[in-house]
Amino acid sequence: MDILKGIYIFFIGACLGSFMNVLTYRLPRGLNIAFPPSSCPKCGQKIRFYDNIPVFSWFILGGRCRNCKTPVSIMYPLTELLTALLFLACYIKFGNTLTMWHGCAVVFFMLAAAFADVFTAADENFECGIIPDSLNIAGFVIGFLLTYLLYGFKFPLYGALAGFLGLFIPSYLFKLIRKKEGMGGGDIKLMAVVGAMLGIKSVFFVIFASAFMGAVFGITLQAVSGRKNIIMPFGPFIAAAAILYLFYAPLVDKFLYGM
Ligand SMILES: [Zn+2]
Numbered sequence: 001m002d003i004l005k006g007i008y009i010f011f012i013g014a015c016l017g018s019f020m021n022v023l024t025y026r027l028p029r030g031l032n033i034a035f036p037p038s039s040c041p042k043c044g045q046k047i048r049f050y051d052n053i054p055v056f057s058w059f060i061l062g063g064r065c066r067n068c069k070t071p072v073s074i075m076y077p078l079t080e081l082l083t084a085l086l087f088l089a090c091y092i093k094f095g096n097t098l099t100m101w102h103g104c105a106v107v108f109f110m111l112a113a114a115f116a117d118v119f120t121a122a123d124e125n126f127e128c129g130i131i132p133d134s135l136n137i138a139g140f141v142i143g144f145l146l147t148y149l150l151y152g153f154k155f156p157l158y159g160a161l162a163g164f165l166g167l168f169i170p171s172y173l174f175k176l177i178r179k180k181e182g183m184g185g186g187d188i189k190l191m192a193v194v195g196a197m198l199g200i201k202s203v204f205f206v207i208f209a210s211a212f213m214g215a216v217f218g219i220t221l222q223a224v225s226g227r228k229n230i231i232m233p234f235g236p237f238i239a240a241a242a243i244l245y246l247f248y249a250p251l252v253d254k255f256l257y258g259m
């Protein structure tokens with residue numbers, strides 16, 4: 001591992017994490033992702049380039065707007081830091097290869113979907129969490145292309161079909177029997193993205209691991225909050241399981257399929 005390259009990848013991850021903050025806020029609200037440039041939501045002051053350095057600026061400014069001192073959510077630098085660390089992990093795991101960039105694409109689109117889902121679910125202007133179609137489509141196209149270059153055409157094609165059907169069929173049956181929506185359309189599309197990026201073998205693991213994590217989290221949340229019928233975004237669990245599979249595919253495959 002080359003330290004300089006590692007720093008470079010980390011920096012790219014931090015910048016893309018910063019871009020992810022823009023995407024996860026603007027896409028669900030139907031806003032243009034390039035214009036206008038970022039500004040303080042309180043005083044409208046444009047954020048200058050030197051106050052827009054990923055991770056660092058937030059700490060230098062003490063988590064406040066330079067102009068009006070309104071607090072800025074710590075989620076911004078944390079998103080950037082998490083993206084940067086996972087990009088670095090891809091470099092350490094896969095080296096400076098196309099496989100690494102494929103891994104970075106998985107990380108980027110999984111985190112973006114998870115954060116969009118969580119932030120919209122937490123926003124009272126939205127009824128439930130949203131994973132924007134544009135994000136899923138971009139992830140599908142870029143993921144499909146990189147995976148095709150690495151493993152050929154059948155790998156992402158079968159993976160995407162398995163991913164889509166793997167969530168669509170149970171959610172369709174649920175709707176038929178219970179007469180209510182069980183799973184959001186965004187989650188089903190996200191699962192197709194996972195299949196296109198990580199292949200058919202990942203689908204089985206990601207569906208069951210995410211359902212398991214979601215169930216444990218949901219039961220804990222109900223017990224702690226004392227409330228029933230909490231609507232919980234499912235995207236973050238799919239994303240977490242997909243990132244786990246990205247880094248531990250050989251181990252999972254050996255355990256599940258003996259190969
Ligand atoms: Zn301000």
